[in-house]
Amino acid sequence: xxxxIALYIFMLAAFTGIEVIRRVPAILHTPLMSGSNFIHGxxxxxxxxVLGMAETNTEIVVGFVAVFLGAGNAVGGYVVTDRMLxxxxxxxxxxxxxxx
Amino acid sequence: xxxxLQFLVPASYxxxxxxxxxxxxxxxxxxxxxxxxxxxxxxxxxxxxxxFFHPKVEGxxxxxxxxxxxxxxxxxxxxxxxxxxxxxxxxALYNGMGGGSAAAIAAVELLKLHSGQVEMVPTTxxxxxFGAIIGSVAFSGSLIAYAKLQGWMRKSWRxxxxxxxNLLVIAATIGLGVWIMVDGPTPLLLALxxxxxxxxxxxxxxxxxxxxxxxxxxxxxxxxxxxxxxxxYVLEIPALMIAGIVVGAAGTVLTxxxxxxxxxxxxxxxxxxxxxxxxxxxxxxxxxxxxxIDATDAAIQMAYAExxxxxxGYGLAVAQAQHKIWELxxxxxxxxxxVSFAIxxxxxxxxxxxxxxxxxxxxPYDLIFDLEDINAQFPxxxxxxxxxxxxxxNPAARKDRSSPIFGMPILDADRARNCIVVKRxxxxxxxxxxxxxxxxxxxxxxxxxxxxxxxxxxxxxxxxG
Numbered sequence: 001x002x003x004x005i006a007l008y009i010f011m012l013a014a015f016t017g018i019e020v021i022r023r024v025p026a027i028l029h030t031p032l033m034s035g036s037n038f039i040h041g042x043x044x045x046x047x048x049x050v051l052g053m054a055e056t057n058t059e060i061v062v063g064f065v066a067v068f069l070g071a072g073n074a075v076g077g078y079v080v081t082d083r084m085l086x087x088x089x090x091x092x093x094x095x096x097x098x099x100x
Numbered sequence: 101x102x103x104x105l106q107f108l109v110p111a112s113y114x115x116x117x118x119x120x121x122x123x124x125x126x127x128x129x130x131x132x133x134x135x136x137x138x139x140x141x142x143x144x145x146x147x148x149x150x151x152f153f154h155p156k157v158e159g160x161x162x163x164x165x166x167x168x169x170x171x172x173x174x175x176x177x178x179x180x181x182x183x184x185x186x187x188x189x190x191x192a193l194y195n196g197m198g199g200g201s202a203a204a205i206a207a208v209e210l211l212k213l214h215s216g217q218v219e220m221v222p223t224t225x226x227x228x229x230f231g232a233i234i235g236s237v238a239f240s241g242s243l244i245a246y247a248k249l250q251g252w253m254r255k256s257w258r259x260x261x262x263x264x265x266n267l268l269v270i271a272a273t274i275g276l277g278v279w280i281m282v283d284g285p286t287p288l289l290l291a292l293x294x295x296x297x298x299x300x301x302x303x304x305x306x307x308x309x310x311x312x313x314x315x316x317x318x319x320x321x322x323x324x325x326x327x328x329x330x331x332x333y334v335l336e337i338p339a340l341m342i343a344g345i346v347v348g349a350a351g352t353v354l355t356x357x358x359x360x361x362x363x364x365x366x367x368x369x370x371x372x373x374x375x376x377x378x379x380x381x382x383x384x385x386x387x388x389x390x391x392x393i394d395a396t397d398a399a400i401q402m403a404y405a406e407x408x409x410x411x412x413g414y415g416l417a418v419a420q421a422q423h424k425i426w427e428l429x430x431x432x433x434x435x436x437x438x439v440s441f442a443i444x445x446x447x448x449x450x451x452x453x454x455x456x457x458x459x460x461x462x463x464p465y466d467l468i469f470d471l472e473d474i475n476a477q478f479p480x481x482x483x484x485x486x487x488x489x490x491x492x493x494n495p496a497a498r499k500d501r502s503s504p505i506f507g508m509p510i511l512d513a514d515r516a517r518n519c520i521v522v523k524r525x526x527x528x529x530x531x532x533x534x535x536x537x538x539x540x541x542x543x544x545x546x547x548x549x550x551x552x553x554x555x556x557x558x559x560x561x562x563x564x565g
Contacts, residue, residue: 003223006333006341009338009341009342009345010329010341010345013329013341013342013344013345013346013349014345014346014348014349015349016121016342016346016349017124017345017346017347017348017349017350017351017353018349018350018353020121020124020125020127020128020346020350021124021349021350021353021354022353023125023128024127024128025128025129025470026357026361026443026445026451026452026470026471027130027443027452027455027465027468027470028127028128028129028130028133028452028455029354029357029358029445029450029451029452030187030188030191030448030450030451030452030453030455030456031127031133031452031456032124032127032350032354032452033191033317033318033321033351033354033450034187034191035123035124035127035133035137035140036124036321036325036346036347036350036351036354037191037194037195037198037321037324037347038137038140038141038144038194039120039123039124039140039325039343039346039347040195040198040321040324040325040328040343040344040347041144041194041198042116042120042144042147042328042339042340042343042344043198043201043202043205043324043327043328043331043340043344044148044168044201045113045147045148045151045337045339045340046201046202046205046328046331046332046335046337046340047167047201047204047205048148048151048152048154048157048164048168049151049154049156049157049335049337050204050205050208050209050335051160051163051164051167051208052151052154052156052157052158052159052160052161052164053156053157053158053208053212053217054160054208055217056211056215058211058287059208059211059212060160060163062204062207062208062211063160063163063204063208064163064166064167065200065201065204066201066204066205066208067163067164067167067168067171067201068167068170068171068201069171069197069198069200069201069204070171070197070198070201071148071167071168071171071172071175072171072172072174072175072194072197073175073194073195073197073198073201074144074148075171075172075175075176075179076175076176076178076179076190076193076194076197077191077194077195077198078137078141078144079175079176079179079180080179080182080187080190080191080194081137082134082137082138082141083179083180083184084184084187084456084459085130085133085134085137086134087184087456087459087460088130088133088134088455088459088465089459089462089464089465
């Protein structure tokens with residue numbers, strides 16, 4: 001990839017990250033950490049690409065590890081985040097059950 | 101019409117990147133947070149599915165499915181059964197897996213470079229190696245953090261010359277990275293490079309105390325994000341770059357916010373032990389005496405109050421008293437008492453952890469207030485009930501310049517008309533710092549286990565009819 005374009009992507013993504021978090025209230029900091037943990041689970045896609053290219057046994061084993069760990073990151077991160085967010089209810093909707 | 105696949109793969113990655121950012125943005129309110137995460141989850145599933153059709157993927161489909169399914173089932177099951185109090189270490193564990201994945205990707209790329217199957221310009225090689233280092237550090241460091249929070253390891257482990265050793269290992273890692281850059285990777289060099297990066301992660305994390313762990317986990321979360329972003333550059337998948345860097349940047353800000361809430365700088369957390377400052381500075385020795393109160397009197401005080409603020413700390417969660425406290429709150433509310441919860445940014449094991457634990461017990465989030473929102477209300481509060489919190493209500497942070505916690509923002513429970521502190525015994529708490537609040541004229545100590553105390557408070561209020 002063209003280096004300068006990559007640098008622009010990095011810069012814009014970094015500002016996006018800073019702006020996105022600035023609005024988050026302290027009560028959601030733990031879920032946020034967990035949510036961002038889930039999002040870097042996208043690394044599993046990279047793991048799949050290298051496993052798909054792997055040829056020697058070493059490459060295949062390491063590639064397999066990459067997919068395994070990445071998938072664990074994505075799925076575990078998602079379930080943990082969802083379990084936390086599920087519990088946040090306001091006094092208005094706490095007795096309404098699963099209406100939303 | 102097969103060219104559509106050439107379009108479908110990058111298009112799906114693009115959609116995923118958009119939904120990830122939107123998902124994080126949804127986190128700014130408890131109302132939108134869950135929906136945002138569900139969309140991000142759908143985006144993740146879509147990105148994984150289309151990757152089977154990625155042009156670089158040429159084989160090993162069966163292994164891919166096995167790795168995906170086995171890891172997903174294990175991670176799903178473990179994340180479902182773990183208790184809410186253990187969430188911080190689960191985040192550390194899953195984050196470590198992400199870092200490990202990024203490091204493994206780098207390993208395959210560098211091996212392929214060695215065997216001549218891929219070519220890299222120096223910039224790409226630099227980014228790949230750097231990603232390998234931070235991915236490895238985040239992996240081994242997070243696993244140590246997990247082991248510590250899980251209670252598998254001594255809280256902190258220090259020895260003379262530790263800082264020097266850490267520096268040497270970090271320098272060796274970078275040196276090996278430079279060697280790889282110059283001479284190209286050989287399997288032996290790569291093995292040494294990854295081993296030394298993994299060792300660096302372990303050594304840096306081992307001396308850090310339990311109280312600082314949340315900051316460290318957040319830092320490793322940011323590092324994993326960064327490593328993932330770098331892998332995205334090497335593999336030419338912009339979605340990885342964007343998701344990784346967004347998380348890296350957000351994680352860095354979050355780490356700083358957390359360190360600030362604990363009155364520490366990041367450098368201080370990483371390179372100095374928490375215990376050190378406390379040993380030589382115990383702060384003002386408190387004057388006056390502690391006065392105790394029994395549960396019946398405390399119950400009467402609260403039952404006839406107009407406004408009560410409950411200040412919960414991690415001790416409450418340890419005693420598993422959240423549900424009892426909610427029962428107490430409902431009882432008081434039905435008598436017309438206005439009850440709110442005041443949460444210090446570092447209550448619980450990480451910022452917001454206490455909110456999660458209270459939410460689990462059924463406390464609606466609109467009764468829960470942050471430090472800035474509630475501190476002004478303490479002077480018009482009849483009773484502040486402090487449960488399992490200690491340093492975060494210690495007025496020494498405002499009054500005593502010699503105290504190690506001086507300058508830390510605290511909840512002004514001492515400014516309430518009456519303050520009831522529930523505590524197991526008379527000693528100083530977790531950090532060993534004398535709490536001036538206990539000696540204030542308007543403070544009464546209510547000794548006992550938080551769970552049992554809550555039980556007797558409920559009984560006491562019910563007895564009033």
